[in-house]
Amino acid sequence: MRLTVAQAVVQFLANQWTERDGVEQRTIAGCFGIFGHGNVAGVGQALLQAQRTGSADLPYHLARNEQAMVHAAAGYARMKNRLSTMACTASIGPGSTNMLTGAALATVNRLPVLLLPSDVFATRVASPVLQELEDPRTYDVSVNDAFRPLSRFFDRIWRPEQLSSALLAAMRVLTDPAETGAVTLCLPQDVQAEAYDFPDELFRKRVWHVARPVPETAALARAVEVIRNAERPLIVAGGGVTYSEASAELDAFARATGIPVADTHAGKGAVAWDHPNSVGGIGSTGTPVANRLAREADVVIGVGTRYSDFTTASRTAFQNPDVKFVNVNVAAFDAAKHSATMVVADAREGLAALTVSVKKSWEDTYTGDVAAWQRRVDEAYHLNHGPLPAQSEVIGAVNDACGERDVVVQAAGSMPGDLQLLWRARDPKQYHVEYGYSCMGFEVAGALGIRMADPSREVYALVGDGSYLMMSQEIVTAVSERIKLIIVLVQNHGFASIGALSESLGSQRFGTSYRYRGDDNDYDGGKLPIDLAANAESLGAQVIRCRTIAELTEGLKQARDAEKLTVVHIETDPLSPVPSSESWWDVPVSEVSTLDSTHAARTAYDAAKRGQREYL
Numbered sequence: 001m002r003l004t005v006a007q008a009v010v011q012f013l014a015n016q017w018t019e020r021d022g023v024e025q026r027t028i029a030g031c032f033g034i035f036g037h038g039n040v041a042g043v044g045q046a047l048l049q050a051q052r053t054g055s056a057d058l059p060y061h062l063a064r065n066e067q068a069m070v071h072a073a074a075g076y077a078r079m080k081n082r083l084s085t086m087a088c089t090a091s092i093g094p095g096s097t098n099m100l101t102g103a104a105l106a107t108v109n110r111l112p113v114l115l116l117p118s119d120v121f122a123t124r125v126a127s128p129v130l131q132e133l134e135d136p137r138t139y140d141v142s143v144n145d146a147f148r149p150l151s152r153f154f155d156r157i158w159r160p161e162q163l164s165s166a167l168l169a170a171m172r173v174l175t176d177p178a179e180t181g182a183v184t185l186c187l188p189q190d191v192q193a194e195a196y197d198f199p200d201e202l203f204r205k206r207v208w209h210v211a212r213p214v215p216e217t218a219a220l221a222r223a224v225e226v227i228r229n230a231e232r233p234l235i236v237a238g239g240g241v242t243y244s245e246a247s248a249e250l251d252a253f254a255r256a257t258g259i260p261v262a263d264t265h266a267g268k269g270a271v272a273w274d275h276p277n278s279v280g281g282i283g284s285t286g287t288p289v290a291n292r293l294a295r296e297a298d299v300v301i302g303v304g305t306r307y308s309d310f311t312t313a314s315r316t317a318f319q320n321p322d323v324k325f326v327n328v329n330v331a332a333f334d335a336a337k338h339s340a341t342m343v344v345a346d347a348r349e350g351l352a353a354l355t356v357s358v359k360k361s362w363e364d365t366y367t368g369d370v371a372a373w374q375r376r377v378d379e380a381y382h383l384n385h386g387p388l389p390a391q392s393e394v395i396g397a398v399n400d401a402c403g404e405r406d407v408v409v410q411a412a413g414s415m416p417g418d419l420q421l422l423w424r425a426r427d428p429k430q431y432h433v434e435y436g437y438s439c440m441g442f443e444v445a446g447a448l449g450i451r452m453a454d455p456s457r458e459v460y461a462l463v464g465d466g467s468y469l470m471m472s473q474e475i476v477t478a479v480s481e482r483i484k485l486i487i488v489l490v491q492n493h494g495f496a497s498i499g500a501l502s503e504s505l506g507s508q509r510f511g512t513s514y515r516y517r518g519d520d521n522d523y524d525g526g527k528l529p530i531d532l533a534a535n536a537e538s539l540g541a542q543v544i545r546c547r548t549i550a551e552l553t554e555g556l557k558q559a560r561d562a563e564k565l566t567v568v569h570i571e572t573d574p575l576s577p578v579p580s581s582e583s584w585w586d587v588p589v590s591e592v593s594t595l596d597s598t599h600a601a602r603t604a605y606d607a608a609k610r611g612q613r614e615y616l
């Protein structure tokens with residue numbers, strides 16, 4: 001089949017399918033993009049031809065920022081439990097490097113995205129072309145080499161002959177649950193337009209079976225032995241539980257054994273918040289109940305978790321001197337963490353096979369505490385804080401407004417921590433907090449991808465003013481695509497999160513508020529005359545301005561009933577209180593300083609650091 005390289009890419013992608021548990025879906029459901037001279041006549045022409053002639057089904061979605069379109073693809077992929085994702089085409093130079101942050105986010109979160117950055121001429125006839133980086137030491141480098149460490153598979157298609165094997169490798173990595181992440185195929189702009197006789201077989205329908213690796217019998221026996229002898233076991237449920245759709249198996253295992261289930265950001269909702277064995281989030285932003293159980297645990301059963309520093313409270317969470325880990329994970333890399341007894345397996349298969357016949361009345365050790373904790377959550381939801389409401393009340397109002405299956409989206413600021421602590425998740429796909437890369441600006445773009453992945457669910461993006469100012473332009477994409485989102489814009493004039501962190505580390509909230517520069521050369525000169533609600537309105541959103549929680553509740557109802565994208569704006573008190581996690585996070589404080597505040601923080605830091613340990 002004589003096609004250009006770009007036409008062949010489009011033709012190929014339209015014929016890729018994933019299959020798990022007998023259900024097939026498109027591996028690449030569509031293509032986000034922004035055109036420039038690097039891709040307009042190559043990939044752009046191929047997408048146009050596919051659309052006009054119906055030769056290939058790969059719908060095109062014009063984004064407003066390349067970083068954001070990768071976030072949208074990542075949100076889409078997470079919502080689809082990594083069984084389907086989107087491709088992203090960008091022009092050469094800045095268009096492509098704008099995708100780097102998105103690539104990192106996808107790879108850190110183990111989410112498949114297919115990136116097609118354009119690249120400089122393979123023939124070099126016109127070098128240096130517009131936006132080409134010149135390296136006097138070699139002509140074999142382009143800005144796209146920056147994707148290498150961020151990608152789980154990276155290739156550059158210098159010649160059409162290289163395309164087939166690269167495409168097949170890309171699909172294998174995207175659909176491998178242990179290896180998946182950003183996959184990058186760089187397409188030089190001249191090669192995109194170059195014709196070649198591709199073999200017909202390249203374009204046949206291909207089905208990529210997404211594996212559910214089963215545990216080795218001997219590994220299971222070792223794991224059962226450790227769990228059987230546990231006195232204070234604790235389950236840590238990570239994102240792998242949700243991706244493998246193992247909620248029923250986790251529920252059965254927890255009920256049968258009575259072992260408490262704590263969750264990470266990616267695992268929240270794997271069992272519902274009011275499940276009899278649920279003890280809420282674990283780690284730096286977890287609940288005091290889960291963190292108390294973690295401190296005492298002698299056996300930690302990590303399922304589908306990569307043990308980030310937030311999960312382990314920077315390795316202070318588990319304080320039992322004899323603590324042992326049993327890790328069920330599809331990736332050996334994660335299963336091996338903390339010298340665990342490794343069960344390398346799909347979470348669902350692993351949990352189903354883990355039959356431990358001991359049941360002690362472990363429930364007695366935590367159900368009372370959980371009930372008391374839930375009363376504290378109720379209080380935080382209804383603080384009556386004033387004059388401006390507290391963020392915890394906003395979270396409560398959104399939690400009340402959310403239907404069982406609706407989705408809340410967040411990524412950075414003070415909200416991920418507050419959500420991990422306070423959110424009551426009822427469905428495995430409800431809590432979409434991107435806390436692997438915690439990337440400001442993910443929220444609106446991610447929400448777009450999430451709603452595209454499942455239009456049957458309302459999507460609530462909680463967006464801080466910092467995140468909003470960094471990247472909110474995908475509101476325009478959503479408006480133009482007629483995709484309804486509910487965006488709750490939380491205005492607190494700067495970084496509540498980093499402000500509080502700064503203060504706790506002796507840095508006095510330096511440089512963390514969005515205010516006028518004042519007399520003492522810091523930003524304490526009063527609120528800025530900015531109106532983010534008006535900004536959102538100008539981008540085509542319907543906007544509801546709320547001053548109180550009662551107004552917010554009403555606004556959220558209206559937003560839910562609305563047909564079009566709605567921004568609900570509320571100002572909150574950045575200093576409002578939240579219950580403590582009774583945990584720690586390692587952020588080093590200056591060892592020497594002429595400031596008393598830093599000195600005091602360093603003393604506290606040194607003391608906390610003594611609780612940090614290796615699990616060997």
Ligand SMILES: Cc1ncc(C[n+]2csc(CCOP(=O)(O)OP(=O)(O)O)c2C)c(N)n1
Binds near residue numbers: 414439497
């Ligand atoms: C892209 C990016 N830059 C910087 C940071 C570091 N950071 C984490 S939270 C935060 C402030 C977020 O402000 P806002 O969205 O207003 O949330 P708030 O802290 O007020 O809740 C910053 C700068 C980040 N996570 N991501």
Ligand SMILES: [Mg+2]
Binds near residue numbers: 413465466493495
């Ligand atoms: Mg803020």
